[in-house]
Amino acid sequence: MKAPNNGWWRGGVIYQIYPRSFQDSNGDGIGDLPGITQRLEHIAALGADGIWLSPFFKSPMKDFGYDVSDYCDVDPMFGTLDDFRALVARAHALGLKVMIDQVLSHTSDQHPWFLDSRASRDNPRADWYVWADAKDDGNPPNNWLSIFGGSAWQWDTRRCQYYLHNFLTSQPDLNFHNPQVQDALLATVKFWLDLGVDGYRLDTANFYFHDAELRSNPGKGAPDPSKPDPAVNPFNPYAWQQHLYDKSRPENLPFLQRLRALLDQYSDTTMVGEIGDDDGLARVAEYTRGGDKLHMAYCFDFLGQPHDAPFLHGVLQRFDTVVGDGWPCWALSNHDCERSATRWGGPNPDPRLIRLAAAFQVSLRGTVCLYQGEELGLPEAQLRFEDLQDPYGITLWPQYKGRDGCRTPMPWQADAPHAGFSTGARPWLPVADGHTALAVDRQAGRDGSTLGFFTQLLHWRRDQPALRHGRMQLLPRHPQVVAFERDDSVQRLLCVFNFSDQPATLALPAGWIGAGTLAGSGLSGARIEGDTLHFEPWGGLFLQAP
Known part of the structure; x- marks a missing residue:
């Protein structure tokens, strides 16, 4: 039976915590769960609706928790299960939802499942990971690459086969084509739901399935340095392939539906998926439309270098074209990319740009994800x-x-x-x-x-229903200014931002003559003169229709 869902996440603000770096409570130099609990009042006072905790599960920490060795326990460096229960109780008392980071696509090579799987080719878990024979010349079965550099295949002397690792060699990929693997992972998801978590951030949500035929990816050559792509590391040959077969496979969708069906048994829960794909927005649309897969997802369009008005307008225009009834989660920073203050503002970022970017982010149709320290x-x-x-x-x-x-x-x-x-x-x-x-x-x-x-x-x-739940209509492209309307049944807003270090002007669109500035956001640097908006560098404003 489907449980009720109040949709708190839809248009909410989620605050991401990187546990190692938030607050150390015991003096060992590493942040922990009791430290987070001590600082939850800061997040509640800030105005967030929930928190997302990056991994705190048992792990050898080769990738700082994204290599899980036990999905159902807390690593001792972060505390205990009782510490986690106390954190959840305190968060809920402060009105904060708790989301945790679930790493389903791969485990640590120290996970008992992998230790069993690599022991032989005929044990009960032999097919729980992606194993393949070498080619006749001893090379890996195909050309797939690891995000961390080099081949995505690692030779294992125990089975005399290669195993797949999309990330570190110590992070072998699970074989989602095996129904037993799916069942085991869903059981770990249920474990934390029963402990009271309100949702999940799903790491690498489009990496779960691989092409069962192990076909090689087509090449596309080195990236053009004159056309920076926010999702591409230009120093990594991973970007030289079209990733048709190693991720974003159609088989992902039925598994996401199974996952959604599980969460739907628990009241007011949600999931946000991380999407790293050649066409991130299209994948966000595919994974969130229809109300039976992910509740929301994010990609890397705003997590790279480009941030001028034409670029931002182009992302929003494509979003409007492809996402439909899907629901995005917008982030400007996270634990995997350079902080937005530097990435968008250079070594000495202008505080006005930092504030403009924040106002822009919270004005978009979707959910806001704020990384610790951005505030x-x-x-x-x-x-x-x-x-x-x-x-x-x-x-x-x-x-x-x-x-x-x-x-x-x-x-x-x-x-x-x-x-x-x-x-x-x-x-x-x-x-x-x-x-x-x-x-x-x-x-x-x-x-x-x-x-x-x-x-x-x-x-x-x-207090702005149009921003939390309303529709969005993008205004025409401008060389300096990004502008769009947000509206719902009770409120209509015009959101305008000068993403340049020079003054700018914009003619008031039809229907907005006589509109008044909406006070209270703290955003400044713009004024109305007649039928023209005048902006200082990095200025912006919100207008409310009469």
């Missing part, structure tokens, strides 16, 4: 090679520095050791230079602070 305006941390922990960055250094720069500890108290993150001698990553000046205690309650702006913006947004 402080944190720039990307610049780390020495000796401080790196990310295997991706260590492998591709120096052209690509990896993901550590967005994962450094959250600064809470400017004058405390390690900015209040840890009382230990050395945190797992150093607190970034320049972050202490942006610490929570330096910004809280201060007029004009970035934290104050985010808090005002998110609380204001809660």
Whole structure:
């Protein structure tokens, strides 16, 4: 029987927590679940509706928790199951939903399932992972590549076969063509639902199935450096293929329907899927339309370098064309990419751009995902090679520095050791230079602070039904300005943003003459003169129809 769902996630704000870097409660230099519980009031006061916790399951930590060795337990470095129960109880008491990161496409090579699978070709779990014989010349069965560089196939001497790993060699891919694998994974999802979680962020949600025939991907050549793609790392040959056979297979859809049917047995639950695909928006549409698969999904269109008005307009135009009744989740930063303040604003980002980007993000049709520290305006941390922990960055250094720069500890108290993150001698990553000046205690309650702006913006947004649930109509393309209308049955808004460091003007569209500025968001830098909008650099405004 389908349980009721109040749709809290639809148009809500989800705050992503990277547990290793949020708050260390025991002085070992690594953030943990009790530390998160201590800081939940910050998130509730900010105006978020829920939290997403990156993985905290048992793991050898070769990829910092995205290599799971036990889906149904907490890694001791993060705490215990009782610590998790306490976190959920405190979050719910504060009105926050709790979503956890479920890594279903692959496990650690230390997971008992893989230890059994690699032991022989005829044991009960022999077919739980993707195994293949070598070609006659000893090479892997096809040309599939790992996102972390090199072949996606690793030779195993126990079975004298290759196994598939779309990520690290220590992250073997599960074989979703085996119904037993699907059943076992769904049982782990149910385990956490029974503990009270309100939903899931699904890691690499389009990677579950592979082509059963193991056909090679067609090549497309090196990326054109003059046409940057936000979803592409130009230093990684993974981008040189059309990924037709190693991911985004049609068999994914029935499994997502099984997953949705399970969540639908629990009240007010949700799922957001991470989509890394050659056509991310199309995949978001496919995976979220119809109300029987993912509730929402996000791709990487806003997680790369381009951010000027024509680019943003183009993404929204394509979104309007392909998504239909699907539901997106919009993120500007996360634990896998350079922080948006630096990626969009350079080494010394203008605070006006940071605020404009936030106002733009919360105005879009969809759900908002805010990464920890964005509310402080944190720039990307610049780390020495000796401080790196990310295997991706260590492998591709120096052209690509990896993901550590967005994962450094959250600064809470400017004058405390390690900015209040840890009382230990050395945190797992150093607190970034320049972050202490942006610490929570330096910004809280201060007029004009970035934290104050985010808090005002998110609380204001809660009272704007057109932004949370309304339709969206994009205005014509402009070289500097992005503009669109949002409307529902009770409210009609015009949202306008000057994504340039130069002044701009825009003629008021038909039907908006005489409209008034909607106060309360904190956004500034624009004014109305007659039938023309005038913008300062990085200025924007919201108009409400009379």
